[in-house]
Amino acid sequence: MLVTNLGYPRIGRQRELKRLLESYWEGRCSTAELIDGAQATEEANWRRQLKLGIELLPVGDFSLYDHVLDTAVMFGLIPARFKPLSQNGGLDLYFALARGTEDAPALAMRKWFDTNYHYLVPEWDPETQPVLSRNLPLDAFRRAQRRLGTAGKPVVLGPFTFVKLSRVTNWQRALEAMVPPYAQMLQEMEAAGVEWVQVDEPALVCDVTAAELKALTATYTELARPLKNLKLILQTYFGSANWFSHLITLPVAGIGLDFVRGRRGNLANLEHYGFPPGKVLGAGIVDGRNVWRTNIEEALRLLEKLQSFVPRERLWLQPSCSLLHLPLSTAGEDSLPPALREALAFADERLAELRLLKRALAEGTGVVAAEISAANRALRALETMDHRRIPAVRARVAALKEEDFSRPTPFSERKELQKRRLGLPPLPTTTIGSFPQTPDLRAARARFRRGELGRQEYQALIREKIAAWIRLQERLGLDLLVHGEFERSDMVEYFAARLPGFALTTNGWVQSYGSRCVKPPILYGDVWRSQPLTVAETTYAQSLTSKPVKAILTGPVTFLKWSFVREDLSEQEVAYQLALVIRDEIRDLEREGIAAIQIDEPAFREGLPLRARDRERYLYWAVTAFRLATAGAGPETQIHTHMCYSEFGDIIHAIEGLDADVISLEAARSGAGVLAAFREAGYRRDIGLGVFDVHSPHPPEEEAMARLLREALRVFAAEQLWVNPDCGLKTRREEEAVTALERMVAVARRLRAALAPERHGKQNGPSKGAIGS
Incomplete structure (x- = not known):
């Protein structure tokens, strides 16, 4: 049994990535400075995860802008309108795809499944033939090896989900076209000594047709055929896996399941179909999308149940999804009411919870009794906070009538x-x-929050801005x-x-x-x-x-x-x-x-x-x-x-x-x-x-x-x-x-x-x- 992670927030503890990008776009830092700064943030993220007890480190989940865009660029999927920039390549092309140019509109943006994260939609021109231009996850693996001495777990967006998220005219043909470059990417990783690759396929929790399932099976069969030592864990999240009985037969070494949002469905699947011997089960046991502290006793009961389907040595403890969707840490959140702060778990606290759960399973709950007691107290204190329950608010909702929901005039x-x-x-x-929120306005707001600017002076500035823009409109x-x-x-x-x-x-x-x-x-x-x-x-x-x-x-x-x-x-x-x-x-x-x-x-x-x-x-x-x-x-x-x-x-x-x-x-x-x-x-x-x-x-x-x-x-x-x-x-x-x-x-x-x-x-x-x- 080991503790792993699916992905970590990219932005840095002081939003270093944001500042680097905006400095680069404004011409205040060079390409080399941007890359060096971004890799320093990536390395700091790795070190933090290892310190918090991660035993199999995700690498390749970091991105300068968006991981779906990274995948599209890595496989050479560049729309024709950006071809003039393709000769130069590099960051000019990358950021043109994300932000557009005077002559070429940017790629469309969409929401990443049902989250507030936005991804760039890959576009397939009719003549496009994807090729592996650079093995970005392998580059990240080598950086982690070189800088930390750690053999990480490369994270890649799976071919099925990538195609489903793309703008294509024929998805079957597109998925078939992705097999050779994906196969090359995986074979290069195997040659470099990579043991595990996390292949993210969250589209498998959506509605999947029989034809899509058939194409998925053919894809993974082709990808796995030449591999001898490299092991794939097919990772799902944001719900319960669709076509579970078929997924567990795919030629992969592990399946990752979400036991937070998809707990009921995934448990029902395990009870009905079991879990194949020899495969790893990645158990998404702590919430990667919401911030409330895990009920440790309840999580331990769930893990005990999971061990009736898979032996402990083939059980991985992990978040329900990438921690990209959470803030980094509750440390420093001293302005929150103490009872609320103690009830919260951000990304770092989620990893600490995983380590605690492993220790409880390995050594017995007695050795972590104090931590379990503290978690229980925090959750009870949350329930008694001021404003938690206001009878007048509840009564107003309960008294709503049908006519409260309609405008009477058509x-x-x-x-x-x-x-x-x-x-x-x-x-x-x-x-x-x-x-526009101009620098002077943002600075004034920060001074107002720190008490360095009076309310009347701040409100006068707001009114000045309103008046100026009314005149301008x-x-x-x-x-x-x-x-x-x-x-x-x-x-x-x-x-x-x-x-x-x-x-x-x-x-x-x-x-x-x-x-x-x-x-x-x-x-x-x-x-x-x-x-x-x-x-x-x-x-x-x-x-x-x-x-x-x-x-x-x-x-x-x-x-x-x-x-x-x-x-x-x-x-x-x-x-x-x-x-x-x-x-x-x-x-x-x-x-x-x-x-x-x-x-x-x-x-x-x-x-x-x-x-x-x-x-x-x-x-x-x-x-x-x-x-x-x-x-x-x-x-x-x-x-x-x-x-x-x-x-x-x-x-x-x-x-x-x-x-x-x-x-x-x-x-x-x-x-x-x-x-x-x-x-x-x-x-x-x-x-x-x-x-x-x-x-x-x-x-x-x-x-x-x-x-x-x-x-x-x-x-x-x-x-x-x-x-x-x-x-x-x-x-x-x-x-x-x-x-x-x-x-x-x-x-x-x-x-x-x-x-x-x-x-x-x-x-x-x-x-x-x-x-x-």
Whole structure:
């Protein structure tokens, strides 16, 4: 029996990777300095894991930007539009794929299964033939050998999952094409003395067809045939493995299973099918995605049960998935209430839990009795914390009636009322909400948090920024303005800081993509609104202009999915508590005359269960939570929502069910796919397609935006269509944001003018761009 890990947070203890990347992109550090600094962070991660008791160290899980992108580059899958950069290769090409260039849009971004981590979508050109250009996992193995004297376990993204995550026209042909380069990669590892390789195949917890299973079997049969000494552990996570009886027959030396999210299904599979003799079982026994301390006694009972299926010498103790999704350590989180801090386990604490579990199994629970007792006390103390249970909050949820979930006026009537109130032109322009968070603003926020800047002085700076950007939006000609969110560090954390039942960490950073890190709040108690959240800033902005200003709130599903959430209540009940907070805020915004309110739900698609059989229940409570938040709004109040970086084809009916007046979606990187999904569904509400990529530093070209909008007008009536960026602009520099918005408004005006004669001639009929035309 040994303790291993599946992956470790990449960002560094002080977010060193973030700072290195941004310094490199700004030209303040060289390629050599970036590589040296990144490898120093990687080595520090290795040393920390070994110190915490990891006996088989994962190597190759580190990445400069994204592990899926690394795999695509390693196998030479470079779309044709990047071919001019292919001659140079290296980091210029790598970061161009991730961030785009002036001439080539970046690869699309999607959510990594049902997490808030974003991966880059590999693209297969018709003539693409993958080849192994550089064996990156083997390079990492050799670095670990050289620097630490450790024979690590290379981590690779499995071929089946890689192809499933890619944009391909023929997945079977693509999977067959991946076999030779994968086989070469593994054979090179075997020649270098690698003993174990972790092959991640999380797609195997999703719905898998019989044809896919057949192709998977053929793939692994071919990969394993030439191997003599190299052993593969096929690693699944994020749920229970599909087609379990078949997976355990594959020619691999081990199977890794998730016994946290997939505990019930994986245990049922073991009880029904058993586990093959001679194979290793990687038991994901501690939670790699949530932060609550493991119940050690319960985990030991589970491990005892697992030993009835596999002998102890073939049992590996590991997290349920990569620890990429957790902050690094609870050390230094002294601002948290002691009872809460003691109930938490981040990445380092998870590894310590694994070591404790092994010791208890190997030496008996008596030798770790004190540690088990401390864990039990911590979990009991959590249950008695202030705000854990608030009777009034529970009673309000329990008293909800059917009419609390519906706006009484239908959309068609609301649209006319809102049209008269807002007075917007065709193809109205707006933004998603946030404007650039400049260095002076971030510095002032840090000084305010440290007590070095007074509240009045800080609020004066926020108002100054709001006023400047209201004037700028008017000058640019935007139609529906926003206040800019200058007071917000993060769209969830800002609100959580003002709501009882949430706690904020000091250094609980988690990678979202590339250099982007977020600090998820900890939702440990019942939630209610004790004060207005956005009213002051929104109404101040509205006082500065005669144009309508749109308030921006975060939706209940995103609140839930982008926090570390309590596990003693159902997600539905937590979501309803959060929805009532938003409902109360909408009421106060309406009282102040705010006519448009956006409820952001970028996590709506992300939260969709990985198997179709589990989705109906999720979509029910996710949709009803949104409706509960918004159903109290008057018919003349325009409710917007925003979603991004997802595939929407399988949830369009649920999007319609939200009963929002306007939805805005990311389309700059994936416009054709989004349009195809909505064309098929015949969506009838208003929609804003994100016409430029806010994550690229390169200003959008007007013709590219115009082309996307012209395509959209083939799917939607002009009266349905809005024009906006694909996400907030907080990460862009001011000059980048201004240039992009100037061009966006110019395109909207040009198309609006072109539509005017047609609209004049067809006032009572559908526009040329109507659905079905």
